[in-house]
Amino acid sequence: MITTSTPAxxxxxxxxxxxxxxxxxxxxxxxxxxxEPKIDVRLVHTGQHYDVAMNHxxxxxxxxxxxxxxxxxxxxxxxxxTADVMRRFEPALDEVAPTAVLVVGDVNSTIACALVATxxxxxxxxxxxxxxxxxxxxxxxxxxVLTDQMSDLLFTTEESGRANxxxxxxxxxxxxxxxxxMIDTLRRNxxxxxxTATIVADAGRPDFLSGGRPxxxxxxxxxxxxxxxxxxxxxxxxxxxxxxxTPVIFPLHPRTRATxxxxxxDGLLDTPDILLLPPMGYLEMLxxxxxxxxxxxxxxxxxxxxxxxxxxxxxxxxNTERPITVDEGxxxxxxxxxxxxxxxxxxxxxxxxxxxxxxQFWDGKxxxxxxxxxHAWMQNGCTTx
Ligand code: UD1
Numbered sequence: 001m002i003t004t005s006t007p008a009x010x011x012x013x014x015x016x017x018x019x020x021x022x023x024x025x026x027x028x029x030x031x032x033x034x035x036e037p038k039i040d041v042r043l044v045h046t047g048q049h050y051d052v053a054m055n056h057x058x059x060x061x062x063x064x065x066x067x068x069x070x071x072x073x074x075x076x077x078x079x080x081x082t083a084d085v086m087r088r089f090e091p092a093l094d095e096v097a098p099t100a101v102l103v104v105g106d107v108n109s110t111i112a113c114a115l116v117a118t119x120x121x122x123x124x125x126x127x128x129x130x131x132x133x134x135x136x137x138x139x140x141x142x143x144x145v146l147t148d149q150m151s152d153l154l155f156t157t158e159e160s161g162r163a164n165x166x167x168x169x170x171x172x173x174x175x176x177x178x179x180x181x182m183i184d185t186l187r188r189n190x191x192x193x194x195x196t197a198t199i200v201a202d203a204g205r206p207d208f209l210s211g212g213r214p215x216x217x218x219x220x221x222x223x224x225x226x227x228x229x230x231x232x233x234x235x236x237x238x239x240x241x242x243x244x245x246t247p248v249i250f251p252l253h254p255r256t257r258a259t260x261x262x263x264x265x266d267g268l269l270d271t272p273d274i275l276l277l278p279p280m281g282y283l284e285m286l287x288x289x290x291x292x293x294x295x296x297x298x299x300x301x302x303x304x305x306x307x308x309x310x311x312x313x314x315x316x317x318x319n320t321e322r323p324i325t326v327d328e329g330x331x332x333x334x335x336x337x338x339x340x341x342x343x344x345x346x347x348x349x350x351x352x353x354x355x356x357x358x359x360q361f362w363d364g365k366x367x368x369x370x371x372x373x374x375h376a377w378m379q380n381g382c383t384t385x
Pocket of ligand 1: 018019020048049050051052054075076106107108109139140221253254255258300
């Protein structure tokens with residue numbers, strides 16, 4: 001008897017582009033693929049981040065399937081990068097003709113693909129909707145607000161997201177509070193985290209934390225911190241001051257490495273208590289954060305990961321779009337003023353830092369909630385349930 005397999009009635013085209021997308025997409029794809037009856041799940045990588053260090057380590061470590069489609073856009077100004085993603089995404093979308101497009105986060109690839117899909121009448125699903133820094137100078141804030149306006153189904157990580165979306169006129173029925181998919185990934189991989197001792201030894205500095213000294217992690221990449229010489233210099237000088245008491249491990253984002261060199265600030269970091277590293281893989285970064293005394297960062301995701309790990313975080317920005325990490329978690333927003341950063345650091349050394357608690361639904365099951373909701377929504381003709 002000849003049997004023919006019937007194609008899955010629903011299909012989703014998932015989009016990743018830049019490093020912070022990968023850890024969000026891994027559990028979503030796994031949960032969508034487990035849905036019965038099957039949904040046809042495809043992955044497109046725009047290529048916004050293209051370095052091996054920013055890509056392959058993540059795909060491999062997180063078990064993300066190889067992309068079905070690579071758009072290979074690379075770098076450019078915001079306009080060029082966004083436009084290139086749009087131009088290359090359109091034919092891919094036509095070919096796949098999915099039931100819906102799923103985007104995550106707030107990078108240029110997120111808004112570009114959402115815009116192409118929505119103009120073609122294909123519903124858009126946004127994971128990590130509703131976060132707001134209320135700082136329109138951040139390119140990511142523009143991407144967040146506009147992606148949410150175009151989205152049919154919006155999944156939030158914290159309840160502040162719903163209030164923000166309602167204020168912007170998004171219908172309540174489209175908003176689903178499901179928790180944090182990045183924390184799904186964190187929980188799933190915690191036991192596989194690479195120990196800090198291995199990382200410093202591999203970097204040729206096995207002595208760096210001799211005697212198990214407490215250490216700090218520093219990450220910087222926001223244009224507002226690294227594209228202005230004086231701001232960057234002040235932040236690096238603060239890191240040097242901190243390193244005199246707590247050695248600092250500093251994985252360098254390509255943008256930051258380039259501006260440090262351009263501004264001639266390399267010499268500042270030439271101290272034995274600062275260890276510069278290339279961009280870390282996911283399991284390496286998790287190992288570094290897990291055992292750190294404190295993390296200093298301008299990343300959005302790291303504010304959440306440190307809250308989930310119970311590690312104190314000092315955010316080197318004037319605002320956060322993730323207020324729950326401050327209200328309930330271990331995060332303190334310090335800005336860029338060296339005196340303020342030092343004061344928070346001193347207080348933390350003396351008092352131990354904010355203990356915090358893990359927010360609601362940051363329980364490792366966010367992606368399953370998302371997949372179940374999407375399935376019900378599709379069966380309902382992609383109208384809000
Ligand atoms: C992007 C995202 C930001 C995210 C960050 C994490 C936007 C608007 N910004 O910022 O939200 O937090 O990624 O990394 O989408 N570069 C490389 N190799 C790469 C990628 C980039 O050398 O693989 C260089 C680029 O040439 C450029 C610089 O790094 O000079 C910045 O890259 P870009 O993708 O423009 O923005 P990010 O700062 O990485």
